[in-house]
Amino acid sequence: SQPRDLKWGAEQPPAAALAEDYPKTPEGATKGILETLGRGDWNALFTNFAEPGVPREVYDKMFSDPAKSNYLAGLEIVSLGEPTNSFGPNMWFVPYKIRFKDGTEKEFRLHIAQDSNSQRWIFKGGF
Numbered sequence: 001s002q003p004r005d006l007k008w009g010a011e012q013p014p015a016a017a018l019a020e021d022y023p024k025t026p027e028g029a030t031k032g033i034l035e036t037l038g039r040g041d042w043n044a045l046f047t048n049f050a051e052p053g054v055p056r057e058v059y060d061k062m063f064s065d066p067a068k069s070n071y072l073a074g075l076e077i078v079s080l081g082e083p084t085n086s087f088g089p090n091m092w093f094v095p096y097k098i099r100f101k102d103g104t105e106k107e108f109r110l111h112i113a114q115d116s117n118s119q120r121w122i123f124k125g126g127f
C-alpha cells in the first residue's frame with residue numbers, strides 16, 4: 001500500500017511571493033519542472049508549477065503512481081532547445097531531450113505558460 005503522505009489534497013496553496021531563485025525564462029521553467037520530476041518532488045511540482053484551479057488529485061494521478069515515479073526518478077536533462085511561442089502571449093513550447101536512468105532518451109516539447117500577474121510558470125503538458 002502506498003503511504004498516504006504522497007496524497008496531495010484538493011486545494012492549491014495561495015500565491016506567494018516568488019522565491020529569488022524562481023525561474024525567470026521559459027528555459028529556466030522547463031529546467032525547473034524537469035528537475036522537480038526527476039527528484040520526485042510532487043509537492044514542489046504542484047506548489048511551483050501547477051495550473052490554477054486544477055485539483056491536486058489530477059497531478060497525483062499523473063505522477064505519483066510508483067511505476068511512473070520510479071521511472072522518472074533520476075532523469076537527466078540532456079538538452080533544452082529554443083522556446084517558441086505557442087497559442088498566445090506568455091505561452092511557450094520548449095524542446096527538451098532527457099535521459100532516464102535506464103539509458104533511454106526522450107525528445108519532446110514541454111508546454112508552459114507564465115501568468116502575467118503572478119509571474120508563476122504553469123506546466124501545461126508535453127511530458
